[in-house]
Amino acid sequence: MSLESLRQNISKYAQITDNQWQDFIDYFSLKRIKKKDFLIAFGQHCQFEAYILKGCFRSYFLDAHGKDVILSFAFEDWWQGDMASQLNHMPSQMNIQALEDSEVLIISSQDKELLFEKHPVFERIFRLMIMRHLVSYQDRLYKIYSYSAQERYHDLLLKHPQVLQRISQKHIANYIGVTPEFLSKMRKSFLNLH
Amino acid sequence: MSLESLRQNISKYAQITDNQWQDFIDYFSLKRIKKKDFLIAFGQHCQFEAYILKGCFRSYFLDAHGKDVILSFAFEDWWQGDMASQLNHMPSQMNIQALEDSEVLIISSQDKELLFEKHPVFERIFRLMIMRHLVSYQDRLYKIYSYSAQERYHDLLLKHPQVLQRISQKHIANYIGVTPEFLSKMRKSFLNLH
């Protein structure tokens, strides 16, 4: 991924001029994150949006018993950030961890506000991006309610084949909402049938 | 609820002038919806955002077996709309049904665009509103994964006591992701313990 892919990414939502693009990328800085390190960690007060150039991440909460609850995976050309933290100006309740050595472009929430003031078109772009994220959460919720564990697993593999290549079964199991043991058994019984 | 409550609702996100407010409400129209009728129905091509003055709604999908999957309830001073439909300019996959005789203020997606062009501050307001919705979906997802059915039920009653007064158990059961039969049994065993 490159700056050019970022430009294409945001241009899906609104046309921007070269001048606006220049102002846009001037606010971004590159950050490298090693595998297992955190882009955002629980309790931190770092508010920003990140565009993934290389690598992948998982964002998750910790539940009352200290277990992970994975909200999402993110790969190249996706965005990650802690909306709740940005909205409420609170320390993050969320962890975002690199699952591979990764590179991201970061814009702070403050700079984002400056950018929106200068070029309102970017407020539009981010509004539409957030809408897309919201729709994908609705879809996720719908599937948790109406799909069986088997169906959720196959849906994930169908829509995001790279997940199988790059994410451990433990994390996939967590994402679809089953134990690693049960995912293993599902995979076995699926193989026996095919 | 009144126009004044709508003004307060949006003023939480950004300051607006009297002039901007006037332009804003000029785009809205009042719509009355009888109990069990639909604000949005599957397959319709009506794209808008609705602010609830009076009454309540449930938004839901139909799954492969024709069963409801309730995504949200909405009461006075809340917003409802079909983001997926607005974003993709597609017929709605979602149903939004009035659970009481209701009144809403509606702005069409087209008028919303005109409004944003005239006063970019409203693009900001809607961006922040959508962020709040997104955060609430993240919260919902987190709880589906980490709370037991009992905990989800009590969390709902604690956060939204009016739900118990105004929504049938059948719909509450659907929302928290259990069968009506099981919710009935949970309630009984809870009473026996207290």
Next chain:
DNA sequence: CGTCTATTTGAATGTACTCAAAAGCGGTGG
């Protein structure tokens, strides 16, 4: 008052979990 829907109750069932142990795999250091 009668009809239709919502809620309750019970019995049998199923899906997914817990716990425990073995097997596999990957990274690190000697």
Next chain:
DNA sequence: CCACCGCTTTTGAGTACATTCAAATAGACG
């Protein structure tokens, strides 16, 4: 380069939470 350690994945047995189906009861509405 290989041996070891820690983590992931597999496997099995027993269990729990929630479901399905069926039937009875209660409640809402015309």
